[in-house]
Amino acid sequence: xxxxxxxESAVDLFDSIPADIILRSPLNTPAALSEIELLARFESxxxxxxxxxxxxxxxxxxYSHYAPTxxxxxxxxxxxxxxYTPYQPEISQGTLQAIFEFQxxxxxxxxxxxxxxxMYDGSTSLAEAVLMAERITRRNRVIVSEAVHPExxxxxxxxxxxxxxxxxxxxxxxxxxRIVDVSDTLDESxxxxxxxxxxxxxxxxxxxxxADTVHKAGALLVVAITESASLGLLQTPGACGAxxxxxEGQSFGVxxxxxxxxxxxxxxxxxxxxxxxGRLVGVAADKQGRRGFVLTLATREQHIRREKATSNICTNExxxxxxxxxxxxxxxxxxxQEVATQCAQKAAYAARRIGEIEGFSLPFSxxxxxxxxxxxxxxxxxxxxxxxxxxxxxxxxxxxxxxxxRPNDFLVCVTELNSRVEIDALAAGLKEVWSLESGV
Amino acid sequence: MKKATTHVIQNESLIFxxxxxxxxxxxxxxxxxxxxxxDEIIPAELRRDDDLEGVPEVSxxxxxxxxxxxSTWNYNIDLGMYPLGSCTMKYNSRLNEKVxxxxxxxxxxxxxxxxDAQGALEVLYELEQYLAEIxxxxxxxxxxxxxxxxxxxxxxxxxxxxDARDGVKDNDPPARNVMLIPDSAHGTNPASAHLSGFTVKxxxxxxxxxxxxxxxxxxxxxxxxxxxxxxxxxxVGLFERNIKEICGVIHEVGGLVYMDGANMNALVGVxxxxxxxxxxxxxxxxxxxxTPHGGGGPGSGPCCCTKELEPFLPVPRVVKDGExxxxxxNRPQTIGRVKAxxxxxxxxxxxxxxxxxxxxxxxxxxxxxAVLNARLIAHQLADTYDKPFDAPPMxxxxxxxxxxxxxxxxxxxxxxxxxxxxxxxxTIYFPLIxxxxxxxxxxxxxxxxxxxxxxxxxxxxxxxxxxDPEMVLNAPHTTRIGRxxxxxxxRKPVLRWKLEEKEGVTxx
Numbered sequence: 001x002x003x004x005x006x007x008e009s010a011v012d013l014f015d016s017i018p019a020d021i022i023l024r025s026p027l028n029t030p031a032a033l034s035e036i037e038l039l040a041r042f043e044s045x046x047x048x049x050x051x052x053x054x055x056x057x058x059x060x061x062x063y064s065h066y067a068p069t070x071x072x073x074x075x076x077x078x079x080x081x082x083x084y085t086p087y088q089p090e091i092s093q094g095t096l097q098a099i100f101e102f103q104x105x106x107x108x109x110x111x112x113x114x115x116x117x118x119m120y121d122g123s124t125s126l127a128e129a130v131l132m133a134e135r136i137t138r139r140n141r142v143i144v145s146e147a148v149h150p151e152x153x154x155x156x157x158x159x160x161x162x163x164x165x166x167x168x169x170x171x172x173x174x175x176x177x178r179i180v181d182v183s184d185t186l187d188e189s190x191x192x193x194x195x196x197x198x199x200x201x202x203x204x205x206x207x208x209x210x211a212d213t214v215h216k217a218g219a220l221l222v223v224a225i226t227e228s229a230s231l232g233l234l235q236t237p238g239a240c241g242a243x244x245x246x247x248e249g250q251s252f253g254v255x256x257x258x259x260x261x262x263x264x265x266x267x268x269x270x271x272x273x274x275x276x277x278g279r280l281v282g283v284a285a286d287k288q289g290r291r292g293f294v295l296t297l298a299t300r301e302q303h304i305r306r307e308k309a310t311s312n313i314c315t316n317e318x319x320x321x322x323x324x325x326x327x328x329x330x331x332x333x334x335x336x337q338e339v340a341t342q343c344a345q346k347a348a349y350a351a352r353r354i355g356e357i358e359g360f361s362l363p364f365s366x367x368x369x370x371x372x373x374x375x376x377x378x379x380x381x382x383x384x385x386x387x388x389x390x391x392x393x394x395x396x397x398x399x400x401x402x403x404x405x406r407p408n409d410f411l412v413c414v415t416e417l418n419s420r421v422e423i424d425a426l427a428a429g430l431k432e433v434w435s436l437e438s439g440v
Numbered sequence: 441m442k443k444a445t446t447h448v449i450q451n452e453s454l455i456f457x458x459x460x461x462x463x464x465x466x467x468x469x470x471x472x473x474x475x476x477x478x479d480e481i482i483p484a485e486l487r488r489d490d491d492l493e494g495v496p497e498v499s500x501x502x503x504x505x506x507x508x509x510x511s512t513w514n515y516n517i518d519l520g521m522y523p524l525g526s527c528t529m530k531y532n533s534r535l536n537e538k539v540x541x542x543x544x545x546x547x548x549x550x551x552x553x554x555x556d557a558q559g560a561l562e563v564l565y566e567l568e569q570y571l572a573e574i575x576x577x578x579x580x581x582x583x584x585x586x587x588x589x590x591x592x593x594x595x596x597x598x599x600x601x602x603d604a605r606d607g608v609k610d611n612d613p614p615a616r617n618v619m620l621i622p623d624s625a626h627g628t629n630p631a632s633a634h635l636s637g638f639t640v641k642x643x644x645x646x647x648x649x650x651x652x653x654x655x656x657x658x659x660x661x662x663x664x665x666x667x668x669x670x671x672x673x674x675x676v677g678l679f680e681r682n683i684k685e686i687c688g689v690i691h692e693v694g695g696l697v698y699m700d701g702a703n704m705n706a707l708v709g710v711x712x713x714x715x716x717x718x719x720x721x722x723x724x725x726x727x728x729x730x731t732p733h734g735g736g737g738p739g740s741g742p743c744c745c746t747k748e749l750e751p752f753l754p755v756p757r758v759v760k761d762g763e764x765x766x767x768x769x770n771r772p773q774t775i776g777r778v779k780a781x782x783x784x785x786x787x788x789x790x791x792x793x794x795x796x797x798x799x800x801x802x803x804x805x806x807x808x809x810a811v812l813n814a815r816l817i818a819h820q821l822a823d824t825y826d827k828p829f830d831a832p833p834m835x836x837x838x839x840x841x842x843x844x845x846x847x848x849x850x851x852x853x854x855x856x857x858x859x860x861x862x863x864x865x866x867t868i869y870f871p872l873i874x875x876x877x878x879x880x881x882x883x884x885x886x887x888x889x890x891x892x893x894x895x896x897x898x899x900x901x902x903x904x905x906x907x908d909p910e911m912v913l914n915a916p917h918t919t920r921i922g923r924x925x926x927x928x929x930x931r932k933p934v935l936r937w938k939l940e941e942k943e944g945v946t947x948x
Binding site: 014020058072081088089104204260284294319330423 | 452455456463464465466468469471472473474475478480481482483485486488489492493494497498503508510511512513514518524529532537538539542543544545546547548549551552553556557558562570573585586588589591596599626627630632633634635636637640678679683684709710711715716733734735736738739740775777778779780781782783785786787793795797798799800802803804808812815816819831832855856864865870916920921922924926928933936937
């Protein structure tokens with residue numbers, strides 16, 4: 001083959017690279033492994049992730065839910081996972097139709113008018129939502145609830161650093177766990193108020209009341225959701241008056257996988273559709289009038305607008321959005337509701353069991369979906385460590401990770417995958433570890 | 441030939457149109473805890489009241505048939521050559537998929553205690569080591585979720601470094617605000633620079649297809665240059681042979697060089713950006729390291745940088761203390777977080793698997809094969825299509841429609857006709873500096889025979905353009921639907937299905 005292009009050796013292929021920057025020695029990476037060796041290697045690494053193999057009550061932005069078997073089977077079809085972004089619609093109708101269904105499902109679940117083809121994840125979606133609110137309102141202050149996921153807030157801070165947007169925090173009630181009244185902080189410089197519901201502590205916010213307050217000041221309400229399963233039970237942000245809704249869609253059939261790849265859901269009102277970041281799929285017709293789907297409203301995007309684009313995002317989380325689409329369609333109208341109801345029921349049961357333990361309390365009073373904060377009589381991180389080591393249960397997340405002033409608090413998440421046996425073991429384990437610690 | 445009927449697999453409707461009240465495709469275990477009245481858990485005014493009307497009610501078979509049918513309307517790498525320039529559509533190993541699905545990885549929660557997730561932290565650490573070796577840039581963050589995200593991270597690092605060095609305080613206007621970007625760059629480059637607060641100035645390309653050094657020097661004279669974003673090999677597939685001089689010019693005026701790593705598939709094992717004078721780069725694991733494109737994501741865009749820039753990388757970083765791995769959050773100069781958790785870990789696993797199954801010699805061989813394949817196409821099509829740049833290409837080659845357009849046949853038509861020959865079209869109308877561009881990147885995942893078929897198809901289309909232009913202008917002829925009216929779709933966008941439409945009422 002080399003001869004047919006007039007070359008003597010493979011080295012000549014790189015003639016255009018100056019000699020002094022050509023690598024003279026082989027890369028210092030390992031020699032090739034066979035399939036057998038490689039799998040053994042990764043299996044032994046995976047075996048050291050002991051946390052993946054025990055009952056867990058971790059949530060806080062990533063959730064263990066049941067995924068029907070067909071989700072992985074269908075997305076593993078070559079036609080889906082080895083395809084590119086659907087730039088050539090005539091031979092990409094499978095991907096395009098799936099995205100169109102995804103956009104529709106996101107609208108149905110959030111109660112919004114229009115949704116994009118997905119973003120990287122919930123946290124980056126929130127950052128993009130803040131930038132979008134600034135574009136729409138031409139105002140530069142954004143109020144964010146401190147009960148938004150702390151890592152989401154950190155991402156927003158990174159994104160707005162150079163955007164001329166001033167972030168201001170709104171605290172949450174020590175008793176309710178809900179965002180405090182923000183009306184005092186609102187004026188005509190405020191572009192948006194950002195709330196999460198259920199919030200980071202699992203408390204369901206009164207989104208409708210917040211929307212009224214925010215709209216009176218001419219600002220936009222951005223609602224963030226980390227636990228999308230809640231949409232099966234809670235009032236939609238759309239019905240509550242949200243202007244932009246972003247959510248982490250991982251709950252819809254996507255593995256935990258140490259935090260990624262996940263997908264961001266991003267929805268808004270019709271009137272703001274042209275301010276959306278990311279890809280959009282719309283209906284089109286060919287010359288014979290046959291229905292098809294295309295990427296549309298591309299004039300918002302970087303490949304056309306360059307630095308004037310609504311975002312630098314190039315593509316979406318295609319395959320993960322497909323997983324979520326297959327999940328939502330398989331679970332369907334009834335399944336999405338049943339998962340949500342089971343989560344809420346099991347969390348209520350778990351909260352009751354844990355709340356009954358002498359010395360333990362539930363500091364926040366607001367209604368909860370499937371997560372709640374527990375206040376332990378001792379430091380939560382030590383308690384949870386013993387629980388993991390001695391009882392083989394991951395009991396939740398010590399809040400001191402993000403809130404150093406809450407050393408005894410931890411966040412418990414319960415889903416349809418946690419059986420009553422596991423919940424009872426958690427409650428019994430907490431009680432036992434505490435009694436050992438206290439020497440009672 | 442006209443078919444008697446159109447088979448159902450050609451007419452799969454939207455799932456919403458298939459929905460039947462009461463049909464279900466799942467089963468959960470019965471609730472095993474004592475039930476609490478729902479009103480006591482969540483009051484009615486906080487619960488949704490629409491009973492999820494419109495959400496599909498379908499069986500498992502419905503869903504399987506639905507997605508299997510629509511999947512057959514997609515072209516894909518497993519079917520054949522996907523010569524999208526700049527996109528690096530290479531084979532996605534099934535072994536990598538298997539690795540990512542090992543339960544010890546797939547079921548691992550991102551907030552699991554670090555001591556009980558040591559295998560995963562080691563994966564991150566090891567992949568970082570290899571990417572540092574491959575790029576010659578020792579500081580690595582795996583956090584960015586895609587190429588454009590990695591770009592944004594990279595230019596934010598430049599911003600943070602310069603502000604720290606030049607003593608610019610938080611609310612001061614930055615001393616240097618100009619990011620130089622060649623006119624041939626990906627659109628994400630200026631968009632990412634803008635997101636990081638830079639003003640973009642465009643550098644011209646020479647008639648040879650390379651960065652215009654004189655223009656670069658001229659733009660650098662202003663004293664406000666923060667840096668340069670450069671793709672190398674560039675987007676016309678040529679190695680910027682003056683790369684060291686280019687980096688020198690930027691460094692001399694106190695700026696930094698960002699390299700867009702979209703085209704690293706031409707360099708792995710052969711040359712390293714760190715040795716060229718580049719300060720920071722992003723890699724596309726979904727291009728160079730074969731993680732699947734998945735119909736448009738997920739990607740993964742690690743950012744690699746010099747020792748000097750390392751303190752500014754996103755947090756957390758993964759570090760090794762003795763035999764233990766942990767996340768380090770204590771980096772006072774960091775730009776912060778660009779994503780919750782640690783990046784697209786599932787893609788990190790696949791990329792590490794790619795590196796380990798190829799081995800160091802295999803990585804270089806892949807590069808050689810990718811360049812050789814592009815060279816072969818350049819060689820064989822140069823007589824048929826206008827090739828705007830004489831220099832032999834690296835891993836991708838650009839042609840134009842100059843000769844065919846005299847007969848009214850344009851790049852879009854050639855691309856669509858290629859579909860009839862069984863190939864996915866090449867990248868078209870990019871880069872913007874080449875009129876009627878057709879950017880072809882075969883990658884290493886095609887053999888000589890398939891390249892020959894591709895070349896034959898391209899030559900045949902060129903003949904058709906002369907002898908039977910209508911055939912090309914009306915292509916594709918073999919697909920389920922014809923060319924779609926994208927302009928009409930954008931004028932009156934329909935971006936979702938609505939319940940009303942099913943009942944024949946036009947939605948507002």
